[in-house]
Amino acid sequence: MTSARAWRALRRLWIARIGVVVLLLCLWEIAARWWVDPMFLSPPSHVFASLPALFETRGVPAALRVTFWELAVAFALSVVIGLVIGLAVGLQPFARKSFMPIILLLYGTPQVTILPLFILYFGIGSASKIAFGVSHGFFPIAMLIVAGVQNIKPILLTSARAMGATRWQILRHVIFPHMIPSFFAGMRLAMTGVLLGVLLAELYVSTAGIGHFTTLFTQNFDPTRLLGLISVLAAMAIVLNEIVRRAELHFSRWHTD
């Protein structure tokens, strides 16, 4: 009984959420059709109708593929680098006390100021986007791994050692399982960071990526295709975020305390 009622309440909530989105789209449609100059804004119906045309625009599918590839490589590198740095800094209390403030300091500086340097060092191709994405992505993973290692109850380590566990066994059976929830939380933050870094670098300078096309569509006053491209990228970001969030929920379920 109660579960049926809960389901109905949940469905009502979803209807209301979708209703808000639909209302906003309607406002946008009305504004674009009657009030705003079509040079600047086109109604959502046109944007969706012209999505196939967008994908037929020469170079756009390739640009989306390039951006997706950059995101994937940057994310993978962030995970590896963040894991290595996080473990190197986190496993030793002395290293943690010494290097954690430096990591926090670097993480707090606005990295976007050195974006031109990344272009200078890595060129205007994919490498600079990947490098900039990694520079945003590996910090959260490293920080949360350090936090995860730090939060292991000392009694677990002591009892493992008392029962004669070797260093490797402690790592494998005590530290790694306890790290997993914070590792996945770090991956979620890293995905946000990688998306921000790669897209910032793409928008800053790009020869064949999506940044090239956003500039092109802006300069040609082509809001239909610009909005279409932005929507596709936003959808890509939502899907990637959702994958990482689901993974986090799945892998940290056992850890409830």
Added chain:
Amino acid sequence: MRSRSDEREGRLASRAVQAAFLIALIVLWYLAATRWGVSPLLLPNPTAVLRDFWQILRTGEFLGDLRVTLTELAAAFAIAASCGVVAGYLISRSQYRIRVFEPLFAGIYSIPIILFLPLYVLFFGLGPASKIALGATIGFFPIALNTIAGFGYVDKTLVIAARSMGASDVQLFRYVLLPAALPVMLTGVRMGFTVALLSIIGSETIASLAGLGHRIVYLAEGMEMAPMFAYIVFVVAIAGLLNMLVSTLEARGRRR
């Protein structure tokens, strides 16, 4: 006694390692620029950077760009804070609205909003207006979300207790809701300030006519590496100062 002196020794050792790390970094930079023949177009000599940094400070040539960036930041933050707090408060007044809007806001906030910059440039032009709009959009979400979290999840017992003791609406707001919500809200306001600052510098880097981000790009395109590094140091210092200022204000507001 013994353990305390040990702890102090440990802290000193950590500080020493940190200082050694930073010094080693600067020495490596110096050696790379002077001895190992790394081109000054990639890595300028640190002494030249220092000289240019002092020159920037002395001549005050940064004032124009700094004024542009700070004006944009002030306008964006004012819009984001007022809209975020009002929207957050209105939504937090009913559990139903919280459950409808909170996931929507969180969902939009997880998209990199910088994507909308080309659109904003199309609407508002290359001038400060597009930066203000972007900074305000990005700053709005953490402020609104934390205002919802602050006002929406006040302990029910406190509200019922205040009501049963005959508190009026204004009294309830002033003595129960506001003190309970303020710490969370202030955290959101600080986060909103930080992301607004970042997005404004970022959008100045990508497409602009003036401002600190624009200056760095201008120097980078002219391959004037030493002044560019000096400006990067300057902007990082300014950002650090502003963030420190906001954190101090936040801590003071919490204590009230």
